[in-house]
Amino acid sequence: MRILVISGSTRRESLNTRLARLAAATLAHDTVTVVNDLDRVPYYNGDVEAAGLPAPVVELRQAVADADAVVIVTPEYNGTVPGLLGNAVDWLSRPPENSVLRGKRVVVLSASPSRYGGIRAASHLRTVLGHIRADVAPQGLSVARAPQRLGDSSADPDLVTDLAKVLNEALPPAPREENILALAA
Numbered sequence: 001m002r003i004l005v006i007s008g009s010t011r012r013e014s015l016n017t018r019l020a021r022l023a024a025a026t027l028a029h030d031t032v033t034v035v036n037d038l039d040r041v042p043y044y045n046g047d048v049e050a051a052g053l054p055a056p057v058v059e060l061r062q063a064v065a066d067a068d069a070v071v072i073v074t075p076e077y078n079g080t081v082p083g084l085l086g087n088a089v090d091w092l093s094r095p096p097e098n099s100v101l102r103g104k105r106v107v108v109l110s111a112s113p114s115r116y117g118g119i120r121a122a123s124h125l126r127t128v129l130g131h132i133r134a135d136v137a138p139q140g141l142s143v144a145r146a147p148q149r150l151g152d153s154s155a156d157p158d159l160v161t162d163l164a165k166v167l168n169e170a171l172p173p174a175p176r177e178e179n180i181l182a183l184a185a
């Protein structure tokens, strides 16, 4: 499987990027790309779109189109998804009838220092993705008290176990060739 992991934060010490990297390490048997530079994507503007897509938008859309599944890791700002990530999702939702997110399996994760782990942002993001008709995985994870649980050098082993369970259930392995042949026989 080719998996794209998108962090909704560009902060150097970002907890969400740390969680994105942990997810990528958990998916080590897959081809995983981590994106944590959404600040390259300009603000959505219909005039800009009509004049020709900016290169970072084309690249992000292509990366989503090329992926079998996407993991989005969202911070929580004021009880919802930060503008940076919302803006990227707005671009990805266009054109509405042909969005690269349509039908795409997406897993939503979040991390916050709070005891709720950004669960409101995760919930709002799931609603938005559902509106775009992404295939939002029922499984997800919101990491509360993230500075402690993600650790400076190593993550809480229980978190690693929970994350692996969520990702394994939400991203079932692609059928291997020998299984397809067995089914065809």
Ligand SMILES: Cc1cc2nc3c(=O)[nH]c(=O)nc-3n(C[C@H](O)[C@H](O)[C@H](O)COP(=O)(O)O)c2cc1C
Residues within 6 Å of the ligand: 009, 010, 011, 013, 014, 015, 016, 017, 075, 076, 077, 078, 079, 080, 111, 112, 113, 114, 116, 117, 118
């Ligand atoms: C403008 C702003 C609003 C915030 N609002 C919330 C919030 O509603 N809930 C929450 O759990 N954390 C909130 N936080 C704290 C963030 O969870 C925290 O800064 C976190 O580290 C951001 O994610 P990052 O580490 O990936 O950059 C807010 C932070 C900022 C800067």
